[in-house]
Amino acid sequence: MILCDIGNTNAHLLRDGEFVIESLEKFLAAKFNGEVYYICVNDSLRATLKMRKNFTDLESFIKFDTSYKGMGIDRICACKSIREGIVVDAGSAITVDVMSDGKHQGGFILPGLRAYKEVYGSISPRLDFDMNREVLLSSLPKNTQDAISFAILKSLILMIHNSSEGKSIYFTGGDGEYLSSFFENGIFDKMVVFKTLLSTVEELKKGKFKC
Amino acid sequence: MILCDIGNTNAHLLRDGEFVIESLEKFLAAKFNGEVYYICVNDSLRATLKMRKNFTDLESFIKFDTSYKGMGIDRICACKSIREGIVVDAGSAITVDVMSDGKHQGGFILPGLRAYKEVYGSISPRLDFDMNREVLLSSLPKNTQDAISFAILKSLILMIHNSSEGKSIYFTGGDGEYLSSFFENGIFDKMVVFKTLLSTVEELKKGKFKC
Numbered sequence: 001m002i003l004c005d006i007g008n009t010n011a012h013l014l015r016d017g018e019f020v021i022e023s024l025e026k027f028l029a030a031k032f033n034g035e036v037y038y039i040c041v042n043d044s045l046r047a048t049l050k051m052r053k054n055f056t057d058l059e060s061f062i063k064f065d066t067s068y069k070g071m072g073i074d075r076i077c078a079c080k081s082i083r084e085g086i087v088v089d090a091g092s093a094i095t096v097d098v099m100s101d102g103k104h105q106g107g108f109i110l111p112g113l114r115a116y117k118e119v120y121g122s123i124s125p126r127l128d129f130d131m132n133r134e135v136l137l138s139s140l141p142k143n144t145q146d147a148i149s150f151a152i153l154k155s156l157i158l159m160i161h162n163s164s165e166g167k168s169i170y171f172t173g174g175d176g177e178y179l180s181s182f183f184e185n186g187i188f189d190k191m192v193v194f195k196t197l198l199s200t201v202e203e204l205k206k207g208k209f210k211c
Numbered sequence: 212m213i214l215c216d217i218g219n220t221n222a223h224l225l226r227d228g229e230f231v232i233e234s235l236e237k238f239l240a241a242k243f244n245g246e247v248y249y250i251c252v253n254d255s256l257r258a259t260l261k262m263r264k265n266f267t268d269l270e271s272f273i274k275f276d277t278s279y280k281g282m283g284i285d286r287i288c289a290c291k292s293i294r295e296g297i298v299v300d301a302g303s304a305i306t307v308d309v310m311s312d313g314k315h316q317g318g319f320i321l322p323g324l325r326a327y328k329e330v331y332g333s334i335s336p337r338l339d340f341d342m343n344r345e346v347l348l349s350s351l352p353k354n355t356q357d358a359i360s361f362a363i364l365k366s367l368i369l370m371i372h373n374s375s376e377g378k379s380i381y382f383t384g385g386d387g388e389y390l391s392s393f394f395e396n397g398i399f400d401k402m403v404v405f406k407t408l409l410s411t412v413e414e415l416k417k418g419k420f421k422c
Binding site: 008041072092098109119122126154155 | 253278279283303317318321323330336355359362370
């Protein structure tokens with residue numbers, strides 16, 4: 001059995017207990033034997049995936065109680081597996097959600113690290129720099145690359161810190177491990193989304209849902 | 212006499228004591244009688260502007276002591292006119308600089324409001340929303356448009372607040388007035404850049420510089 005969380009840039013797979021991140025191109029070109037259970041926030045792939053006989057879209061089986069309108073299924077899965085704390089999914093976009101006593105309190109969406117980098121280049125060629133992931137946050141920058149890197153990283157940290165109020169912060173997604181390293185109360189957990197996928201497949205196999 | 216601060220999206224003009232913001236297209240198509248003194252951070256326009264006989268580029272006459280490498284001339288002009296405080300130029304990009312006792316301490320660069328809006332659309336069509344400038348900052352968002360607007364606005368506010376340490380914050384640029392409204396210690400001053408341009412022209416006319 002393979003579980004997939006398909007995003008806008010990559011597909012995250014859990015295959016025989018092993019995590020794999022694949023580009024969408026590679027993921028779509030691959031042949032999968034056996035059952036594949038997936039969620040997908042990338043609308044352009046929906047029709048293609050539906051045509052695959054061994055692929056099952058789990059979205060309609062996952063229920064989540066929130067007053068938030070338009071929450072992506074990946075975010076829902078991540079939040080559903082956390083009772084208390086902050087859930088940060090750091091991929092193409094960085095979603096930050098607050099869970100309190102098993103209830104979703106709302107959340108917000110920041111650009112992902114790669115998107116941030118690209119926006120600067122689109123403003124001016126003078127701002128087209130790779131992010132310096134080692135930038136010092138304790139003193140004000142003195143060159144353009146650091147001025148951009150500092151702004152990206154510090155604004156993400158301040159936004160996440162501001163919403164955490166001392167609670168545990170669960171990070172997942174491609175940049176989750178890097179971002180978690182800036183927080184004492186940060187926990188990197190690749191399983192956050194997959195926990196919900198796993199429990200949904202278990203319920204599905206037990207015949208809880210009528211297909 | 213006309214003073215111009217030419218950016219990546221617009222040109223800001225001070226003409227007979229009146230401020231005008233013009234798109235670059237309109238600015239380049241306009242005919243100007245009399246002397247035009249300008250600064251320009253848009254490298255693609257440099258050659259065109261140099262060919263205009265009544266146009267003078269002030270950049271080489273403006274001296275600013277800082278260890279920061281690669282600081283744009285618009286940022287230099289804004290900082291040069293402030294002895295103590297934070298200088299925020301909110302245009303295509305948002306530059307934030309700290310001045311203390313007339314010395315530049317460093318600074319950082321955030322994307323401008325329009326650039327922020329566009330980056331979300333580039334991540335996914337599901338995130339392609341206009342910014343809600345009235346978004347509530349006191350509670351967590353409950354829909355995608357607010358989730359994006361909250362993230363943009365709050366991250367800018369936290370970053371500026373974090374660097375201010377209670378000092379006065381001088382805002383300029385197209386979104387300067389809007390952003391200044393979120394700070395008790397915020398001052399919107401369209402003249403921040405032009406003060407330096409004016410004093411440089413005065414010195415130039417007094418013959419302080421050898422042309």
